Amino acid sequence: QPAEALVVRGGKEVVMPVTALIAGDLVRVRPGEQVPVDGVVTEGSSSVQESMISGEPLPREKETGSAVFSGTINGAGVLTVQATHVGSDTVLGRIIRTVREAQASKAPIQRLADKIAGIFVPIVIALAILTYIIWRLTGVEDADIYGLLCAISVLVIACPCALGLATPTALVVGIGRAARNGILVRNAEALERFAAIDTVVLDKTGTLTKGKPQVTQAHWFVPDEEVPALRRLLYSAEILSTHPLAAAVCRAFVGDGSTVELSDVQNYAGRGISFTYEGSVYNVGSAAFVAESGATVPSSVSAPPDDAAVLFFACGDKMLGRFCVTDELQPQAAEVLEQLRRHKVRTVMLTGDRPEAAESLARKLGLEEYRGGMMPSDKADYIRMLRSQGHHVAMVGDGVNDSEALSMADVSVAMGDGSHIAMEVAGITLMRSDLRLLPAAYELSRATRRTVKGNLFWAMCYNLIAIPIAAGLLFPLNGFLLSPAIAGAAMAFSSVSVVANSLRLRTKRVPLLR
Incomplete structure (x- = not known):
């Protein structure tokens, strides 16, 4: 994110820190600069490189009314942008906050490691005390000194650093790599559950499908002279709906003039929308939805294509129109x-x-x-x-x-160009409209879980082998005793090995991930 912005206040251009901006400020973005806020272009036109947000390599053309996002890079034109979101409220700010929270969160397997450590630590302390007592009972020369050195070595070499690092290091690397590739993980639990x-x-x-459906057939069951008014009425209603099929109707009828004032507008999720105009109740939606008011399709009308979604427009029990909407499949x-x-x-x-x-x-x-x-x-x-x-x-x-x-x-996955409520609910968000990120996220989550389990396994194996040696198990055989200094180095090596194993996730080969 840029540190400063050129702000237009009181007719003057002033360079200000980004932290001082507020929603509503007019910001001037010069060629080659980063956009400092989320906002709407009020003046100028340019192409903006948005790959850091959308993942799309080609710049997008921006003109008056276009939305721009913080952190993206302006092209050759000068843009004046009215800020709608600033600082941590921008899209980029929310992504950064989500990744930080995810990397700091605990997965269920981490809670298991915490429980193991909670049991492991008192056991190690008891073993250190027992080591000292056993050495005292052996009666060998300098038993007190040997017993004290071995007890300290047991405590040092068994320090559960590797056990504590096993899970968070793997999660930080896995979630970070996912974020760099357009897979936004809300928390560690979602990443772990996704692997299962x-x-x-x-x-x-x-x-x-691409989510950009188009109206391919329109059948009106009214005289031609009534169609223009009904098209405006339908457009006025559908522009108030969030359903993708409603968006297709809006794109088809956007050139029909201004909207009209509607009353008693009600959205029924997954079914349709109803409204009142000049005392008449209209319904737009599925066949079952309009059939509730008694409207039926004339028998003379041919059946719609199998791959088309169908919308019906009715006034009470009178069917006004039928619209076939098709959506192109995602190529992948x-x-x-x-x-x-x-x-x-x-x-x-x-x-x-x-x-x-x-x-x-x-x-x-x-x-x-x-x-x-x-x-x-x-x-x-x-x-x-x-x-x-x-x-x-x-x-x-x-x-x-x-x-x-x-x-x-168990795990919810939202497409990044979908609705905000879907992304708020989702544990994982695919920031690019590329469905191939779904199996890539699955493979990365499995690799992360395998790494966590591998870290825990080797950390425990290391302690099972090292503690007896530190306690002096080899002394009767060859006189070998592990000094506390060497035990400290060995303990550090176990932590380094866990971190190194976690860092292997950075180079784990996953299709579509860099």
């Missing part, structure tokens, strides 16, 4: 599902789209398990059912309607 999953449940729109979706299957991870697709559309997509992806026509609560119930059967479940989604299901899973 056996089932991945995926939402369709925005996860397996089939490859990702195959990678998960190679890891023996079960994959399931849940979607609110028609069962026919779900079946068509499942055939393209080679998915054997899928469910269509699912409400948000149905997705959550399905995950709850899987967990009751003993499965460890990860849910991948990107929308508001996925948040309930995400909260039910």
Whole structure:
């Protein structure tokens, strides 16, 4: 993040520390400079390199009304940006805070190490005392001195530094590497649990598909002269919805003029939206949603394509229109599902789209398990059912309607370009819209867990071997005694070996990770 910013206050440009900025400030960003705040461009146009946030290598064009983010790099133009978020409230600030909190958090296996250390320390103290007593009882010359030296050696060499470092060092390296590659881990527990999953449940729109659906067919069941007014009405309603299909309708009808004032607007998650205009109640959504008011599709209308999601527009019991929306598949979706299957991870697709559309997509992806026509609560119930059967479940989604299901899973994974509520619920966020990060995160979490277990194993083995030697086990055989100074060096070596083993995660070969 830049340290200073050029701020426009009272008609003058003033260089100020970034820490002194407040929301609402106008910031001038010159060519080649880093954007110091999250905000909206109010003047100028330029291309901005956002790879540190989005992971996309190509710069993005910015003009009046475009959003920009702290830490990104301005191109050749001059931009005036009105700050909406500053300091730690920016996207970059939240990423930094999340990574710090994750690296400082404790995984369940760390709590196990703490318990082991809690038992191990008093046992070692007892062994040191016992060592001194046994030496006193041997009756050898200078038994007091030998006993004291061996007792000190036992205490020094058994210092549980390696045991305490085994988990946090591996987690810090694993979470840090994940963050550098666009995988944001909320806490250590999420990373550890992700390594144990056996089932991945995926939402369709925005996860397996690009999340930019387009209206490909529009059928109006009213006279042509009524269509323009209804298009404006539909646009005015759908712009108030957060569903991806509503966004497709907005993109299709955005050129139809200004919006109209609606009343009694109500969003029904996963079903549709209702509103009142000039005393009439209108419904937009699924067939089941508009059918509740008695509206049906004329029998003369052909069936929609199998791979299309369908929206209906009705006024009371009168059907006004039907819209077919299709969404392009993520180019790497089939490859990702195959990678998960190679890891023996079960994959399931849940979607609110028609069962026919779900079946068509499942055939393209080679998915054997899928469910269509699912409400948000149905997705959550399905995950709850899987967990009751003993499965460890990860849910991948990107929308508001996925948040309930995400909260039910053992590990929740959100797509970075999805809704804020999905990312708030998620334990892991894929900051780039690249689904290949999902198996990469899974492999990295497994490698991190293996490293933790390896660290704990070798730390315990080291102590089991070193403590008897420090106590003088070899003295009757060859007269060898371990001095406290050598014991201290050996103890330090065990800690160094644990850290070195954890650092191997930095170079662990994981596809798509650098």
